[in-house]
Amino acid sequence: MRSEGVCIPVLARKRLSVPLAAAAMIALCAPALAQTIIPSDNDKSMMRGFPPAPDKIVTRMNQLEQPRLHWSLTHMRMLLPTASIGRGSTVSALPRGPQIEVPSFVDSAGAKYDFGAWMQRTHTDALLVLHDGEIVFEGYADDVDPSSPHTMQSATKSVTGVAAAILIDEGKIDPNAPVARYIPELVHTAWGTATIQQALDMTTSLEYSENPKDPNSDLMKHYSVASGTFPPPPGYGGPRNLYELLAGIQASGKHGEGFTYKTPNPEVIAWVIARVTGKRPSEFVSERLWAKLGTEQDAYVSVDPAGAEMMGGGMSATARDLARFGEMLRLGGRYNGQQIVSAAVADEMFKGGDRRKFAKDPLRHDMVGYSYHDFWWVPPTPGVTEALGAFGQHIHINRGARTVIVKFSSAAIGPGYDEAKRLDPLGFAAIDALYTH
Amino acid sequence: MRSEGVCIPVLARKRLSVPLAAAAMIALCAPALAQTIIPSDNDKSMMRGFPPAPDKIVTRMNQLEQPRLHWSLTHMRMLLPTASIGRGSTVSALPRGPQIEVPSFVDSAGAKYDFGAWMQRTHTDALLVLHDGEIVFEGYADDVDPSSPHTMQSATKSVTGVAAAILIDEGKIDPNAPVARYIPELVHTAWGTATIQQALDMTTSLEYSENPKDPNSDLMKHYSVASGTFPPPPGYGGPRNLYELLAGIQASGKHGEGFTYKTPNPEVIAWVIARVTGKRPSEFVSERLWAKLGTEQDAYVSVDPAGAEMMGGGMSATARDLARFGEMLRLGGRYNGQQIVSAAVADEMFKGGDRRKFAKDPLRHDMVGYSYHDFWWVPPTPGVTEALGAFGQHIHINRGARTVIVKFSSAAIGPGYDEAKRLDPLGFAAIDALYTH
Numbered sequence: 001m002r003s004e005g006v007c008i009p010v011l012a013r014k015r016l017s018v019p020l021a022a023a024a025m026i027a028l029c030a031p032a033l034a035q036t037i038i039p040s041d042n043d044k045s046m047m048r049g050f051p052p053a054p055d056k057i058v059t060r061m062n063q064l065e066q067p068r069l070h071w072s073l074t075h076m077r078m079l080l081p082t083a084s085i086g087r088g089s090t091v092s093a094l095p096r097g098p099q100i101e102v103p104s105f106v107d108s109a110g111a112k113y114d115f116g117a118w119m120q121r122t123h124t125d126a127l128l129v130l131h132d133g134e135i136v137f138e139g140y141a142d143d144v145d146p147s148s149p150h151t152m153q154s155a156t157k158s159v160t161g162v163a164a165a166i167l168i169d170e171g172k173i174d175p176n177a178p179v180a181r182y183i184p185e186l187v188h189t190a191w192g193t194a195t196i197q198q199a200l201d202m203t204t205s206l207e208y209s210e211n212p213k214d215p216n217s218d219l220m221k222h223y224s225v226a227s228g229t230f231p232p233p234p235g236y237g238g239p240r241n242l243y244e245l246l247a248g249i250q251a252s253g254k255h256g257e258g259f260t261y262k263t264p265n266p267e268v269i270a271w272v273i274a275r276v277t278g279k280r281p282s283e284f285v286s287e288r289l290w291a292k293l294g295t296e297q298d299a300y301v302s303v304d305p306a307g308a309e310m311m312g313g314g315m316s317a318t319a320r321d322l323a324r325f326g327e328m329l330r331l332g333g334r335y336n337g338q339q340i341v342s343a344a345v346a347d348e349m350f351k352g353g354d355r356r357k358f359a360k361d362p363l364r365h366d367m368v369g370y371s372y373h374d375f376w377w378v379p380p381t382p383g384v385t386e387a388l389g390a391f392g393q394h395i396h397i398n399r400g401a402r403t404v405i406v407k408f409s410s411a412a413i414g415p416g417y418d419e420a421k422r423l424d425p426l427g428f429a430a431i432d433a434l435y436t437h
Numbered sequence: 438m439r440s441e442g443v444c445i446p447v448l449a450r451k452r453l454s455v456p457l458a459a460a461a462m463i464a465l466c467a468p469a470l471a472q473t474i475i476p477s478d479n480d481k482s483m484m485r486g487f488p489p490a491p492d493k494i495v496t497r498m499n500q501l502e503q504p505r506l507h508w509s510l511t512h513m514r515m516l517l518p519t520a521s522i523g524r525g526s527t528v529s530a531l532p533r534g535p536q537i538e539v540p541s542f543v544d545s546a547g548a549k550y551d552f553g554a555w556m557q558r559t560h561t562d563a564l565l566v567l568h569d570g571e572i573v574f575e576g577y578a579d580d581v582d583p584s585s586p587h588t589m590q591s592a593t594k595s596v597t598g599v600a601a602a603i604l605i606d607e608g609k610i611d612p613n614a615p616v617a618r619y620i621p622e623l624v625h626t627a628w629g630t631a632t633i634q635q636a637l638d639m640t641t642s643l644e645y646s647e648n649p650k651d652p653n654s655d656l657m658k659h660y661s662v663a664s665g666t667f668p669p670p671p672g673y674g675g676p677r678n679l680y681e682l683l684a685g686i687q688a689s690g691k692h693g694e695g696f697t698y699k700t701p702n703p704e705v706i707a708w709v710i711a712r713v714t715g716k717r718p719s720e721f722v723s724e725r726l727w728a729k730l731g732t733e734q735d736a737y738v739s740v741d742p743a744g745a746e747m748m749g750g751g752m753s754a755t756a757r758d759l760a761r762f763g764e765m766l767r768l769g770g771r772y773n774g775q776q777i778v779s780a781a782v783a784d785e786m787f788k789g790g791d792r793r794k795f796a797k798d799p800l801r802h803d804m805v806g807y808s809y810h811d812f813w814w815v816p817p818t819p820g821v822t823e824a825l826g827a828f829g830q831h832i833h834i835n836r837g838a839r840t841v842i843v844k845f846s847s848a849a850i851g852p853g854y855d856e857a858k859r860l861d862p863l864g865f866a867a868i869d870a871l872y873t874h
Contacts, residue, residue: 047744050620050711051680057743078518078740086584147523183487243488274487298735303515306494307484 035146036139038119038127042410043067044143047075060231070410073151073391074125074144076316077300080228083282083309085290085299085317092294092336094320097134105430107422118427122392122420125150126319126408130327131401131435138319149299149316150408153389156301156315157266158349159325161200161375163285164269165345168196172276175200182272185243190251191268198255199265200374201353205253210262211363212390213413223263227314228304241306242267258360259353259372263312266375270311281311293328294336295321313389319406326397326404329385350385350399352378366421392420394428401432472583473576475556475564479847480504481580484512497668507847510588510828511562511581513753514737517665520719520746522727522736522754529731529773531757534571542867544859555864559829559857562587563756563845568838568872570764575756586736586753587845590826593738593752594703595786596762598637598812600722601706602782605633609713612637619709622680627688628705635692636702637811638790642690647699648800649827650850660700664751665741678743679704695797696790696809700749703812707748718746730765731773732758750826756843763834763841766822787822787836789815803858829857831865838869 046056046068060079063072072079102115119127125144129137140146152159167173173182179191179199186192194204211217222238224230226245232238239245246268270281277284282301290299299321302314317325328335333346352371358364369380377386383399392409405428411420483493483505497516500509509516539552556564562581566574577583589596604610610619616628616636623629631641648654659675661667663682669675676682683705707718714721719738727736736758739751754762765772770783789808795801806817814823820836829846842865848857 050708051678051743051745059742077514078520078744080518081515082519083515084585148521241488271487305496306488307515308488 036137037142038124038139039116040120040123040125040141040143040410042070042141042143046071047078060229063229066412069391069412070123070125070143073153073408073410074148076151076302076314077149080302080314082300082302082314082316083280084286085282085301085315086286087295087298087321088291088293090294091296092324094130094323095134097131097136100129100131100136100431100434102137102427102430102434105426107426113423113426115427115430118423118430122407122423122427123409123411123416124392124407125410126406128319128323128406129431130323130404133327133331135323137431140319144408146320147297147318149297149318151389151391151393152313152315152317152322152387153391153393154263154313155322155387155389155393155395156311156313157263157375158387158395159285159289159315160266160269160273160281160311162289162329162341162345162349163273163281164196164200165348165374166288166341167273167276169342169345173272179268179272182275183268185247186268189247190249190255191246193251194255196269196272199268202259202261202265202372202375203256203353203357204262204265205251205255205257205260206262206264207250207252208262208264210260219263226304227267227310227312228302229310229314241304242308242310243271243306246271257357259358259364260361261363261372266312267308267310269375270309273311281309289325289340290321292336292338292340293321293324295324297321319408322395322406323404326395326406330397330399330402330404348374349376350378350383350397352376352385391417392424394424396428398432398436401435403432403435405431473574474579475561475576476553477557477560477562477578477580477847479507479578479580483508484515497666500666501850503849506828506849507560507562507580510590510845510847511585513588513739513751514586517739517751519737519739519751519753520717521723522719522738522752523723524732524735524758525728525730527731528733529761531567531760532571534568534573537566537568537573537868537871539574539864539867539871542863544863550860550863552864552867555860555867559844559860559864560846560848560853561829561844562847563843565756565760565843566868567760567764567841570768572760574868577756581845583757584734584755586734586755588826588828588830589750589752589754589759589824590828590830591700591750592759592824592826592830592832593748593750594700594812595824595832596722596726596752597703597707597710597718597748599726599766599778599782599786600710600718601633601637602785602811603725603778604710604713606779606782610709616705616709619712620705622684623705626684627686627692628683630688631692633706633709636706639696639698639702639809639812640693640790640794641699641702642688642692642694642697643699643701644687644689645699645701647697656700663741664704664747664749665739666747666751678741679745679747680708680743683708694794696795696801697798698800698809703749704745704747706812707746710748718748726762726777727758729773729775729777730758730761732761734758756845759832759843760841763832763843767834767836767839767841785811786813787815787820787834789813789822828854829861831861833865835869835873838872840869840872842868 058068058071104112104114106112125141127139168175175197180187190206198204209217210219225232226239226242273281297318299317301309329346332343333341353373355371358371371378385397387395392411394407396405411417495505495508541551543549563577605612612634617624627643635641646654647656662669663676710718734755736754738746766783769780770778790810792808795808808815822834824832829848831844833842848854
């Protein structure tokens with residue numbers, strides 16, 4: 001109902017049979033204007049019916065438990081208060097090019113995956129591939145509304161990183177200054193000594209544990225409540241909003257020595273953006289990015305109980321609009337007829353950080369050769385950068401292959417999540433390979 | 438930043454001095470493209486700063502307390518979970534006509550009001566006047582974002598009424614059938630015997646008290662929690678979602694005898710709409726109204742803890758988009774190049790109900806000659822109909838004067854609210870009078 005320009009009515013979408021020989025892809029994607037329906041095993045009974053059955057009601061408390069996760073990730077604004085990240089007055093074209101034919105590919109153990117099985121086994125909600133700015137593949141799970149924003153989880157951080165880089169490029173933030181120069185309230189915390197750049201590169205040393213698999217980690221026990229994601233449990237005595245959380249985090253050692261991925265860093269950077277610009281991060285992102293990109297839909301970000309926006313993981317956006325964002329960065333900041341960010345800002349997102357510092361993180365031993373910079377994950381292949389979010393959210397940009405891949409997924413924490421994390425890069429490599437031989 | 442088509446950048450808005458001689462209006466409104474800034478005494482310190490001071494934080498609990506009300510009414514989605522009511526792919530034009538010059542007017546006691554003072558004393562957040570489909574006045578308080586939806590409160594009910602009338606017109610709902618024919622779960626409640634039309638006309642007889650000034654009324658104690666507006670207080674034992682609330686309301690007498698305004702009626706009708714169409718009310722309203730009207734912005738509606746949409750009072754929309762909605766009804770359903778609702782549906786909203794039944798309600802003795810039908814308030818002047826919401830929300834449509842007036846306000850319950858309720862109709866009459874002599 002809200003299709004725009006080249007967007008295709010849901011009824012025109014083609015169902016993709018599984019397992020699928022790669023050779024069949026072209027036929028399935030014809031006519032060139034069709035969207036593919038990605039097969040899925042999503043539980044479609046959640047929040048259905050008027051009223052839903054009691055065990056089918058998704059709440060803030062149970063939103064991440066299976067089988068509710070998929071519904072939550074695709075309906076975040078129905079669970080949490082949010083702020084709009086407004087689109088602009090015009091929509092930029094996303095032309096459609098020759099549809100891709102992705103060959104089967106093998107994993108390191110020699111197991112073979114065809115493209116359809118890959119999408120299904122990685123619990124894909126949406127997959128959109130741009131090549132040279134043209135849509136060469138676009139597919140959605142059959143219960144996913146292409147015009148309704150999907151959670152980005154920690155891929156939100158990468159938007160926050162670009163926003164900060166704009167202000168650094170304009171001389172409004174000094175990356176080498178301690179965070180507390182901009183937020184004096186934080187002078188007696190870890191960020192009293194940590195610099196803006198250390199926060200952006202996650203080389204701060206924080207007395208804060210971040211492990212989504214550990215219910216007693218600060219992430220699951222405190223950040224989840226302070227951000228408004230979970231309601232405070234009975235007897236809760238921890239921080240009740242993001243400011244309280246951040247103001248209570250001390251340094252655990254020397255900053256700048258190693259990479260340790262901790263979500264309070266982007267939340268602190270969002271606070272700096274708000275303080276420096278006098279605007280909510282959502283307003284700044286709307287004015288400087290979303291409106292200029294010619295996005296099709298308003299994006300949004302969840303807000304904490306004090307109205308702070310969860311810029312470490314709370315954004316939702318559509319695949320098409322994140323593809324526009326990625327394409328703008330691929331093209332050195334020039335998109336939709338204007339220079340949206342400077343070439344220096346765009347290029348910065350591909351630079352990466354110190355690989356030795358990154359390799360010190362035992363949680364990232366599967367990401368060989370990667371580094372992290374300005375809240376972007378940078379693999380060893382030059383000209384490639386990635387935004388990543390929990391449960392399989394991706395923006396993958398490859399300047400060499402001239403591709404942008406956006407993938408939304410609902411891979412629940414557990415064996416399926418680990419498999420998806422292993423398989424996702426294989427699919428991206430197979431797509432990029434179509435354009436790099 | 439999100440201005441559209443004929444929408445004017447905020448910087449071009451003109452400040453309106455107060456008190457204002459009516460003769461100055463033309464000059465202030467020139468150039469023809471300017472928006473007026475309406476003077477206000479809004480507390481602008483709420484939720485400002487990063488972080489806001491503790492006493493400046495607006496929460497679900499304190500949202501309706503002063504001085505927080507204005508912020509809440511203009512930022513509802515930052516307090517509550519919501520569902521989107523999506524716009525369509527194109528925006529309909531709202532051309533600008535000759536700007537109005539409203540003369541001073543007097544109340545029944547002979548007190549004189551000029552237009553600017555009227556807007557200020559009725560705590561106006563937004564005022565938009567269409568004549569023959571052209572914008573002849575458009576003003577916003579200086580802290581109101583014209584592109585950001587404003588709460589409609591009970592004016593939401595009137596959208597619900599049009600949605601139900603569409604389905605009645607199409608033969609999908611029988612207005613004379615008991616509500617329980619469509620919602621068997623309600624067979625042992627008041628709606629087991631009350632008809633659809635009795636619910637739409639508020640002539641059901643419900644064991645349920647609705648008085649916003651009484652904190653012990655069912656409205657403030659139960660509906661407010663069941664709808665998700667307020668968090669449940671400690672020890673709360675009442676209904677926790679709208680379904681539970683509705684399923685527990687019994688008849689208090691014979692239906693159809695008198696008008697008594699009770700918000701569970703539109704919530705029950707929303708349930709019928711969902712059951713009959715298989716869609717959320719937000720989806721139905723988007724597809725059948727918002728997308729076709731060519732609205733500029735997505736609207737939204739708050740959702741209860743079980744995901745039900747609060748179609749008795751939870752919508753937020755922009756003044757321009759409600760003006761489009763009103764203009765469509767004024768024109769017999771034809772707008773934006775298409776017949777959006779049938780002429781019969783549009784005309785029904787002007788018909789009104791039984792004035793004798795209306796006059797039985799002691800709470801409405803100030804609305805002489807009015808009646809109520811399909812969730813619209815119909816004054817004695819033929820060809821006029823109104824949607825009304827708490828704190829001063831209005832859609833006023835006058836076929837004779839060929840006007841549509843949308844007014845959003847932040848008039849808190851108390852003496853100021855009573856004054857606003859007395860003055861609002863005087864302003865509308867003064868505007869209509871410009872086009873009816």
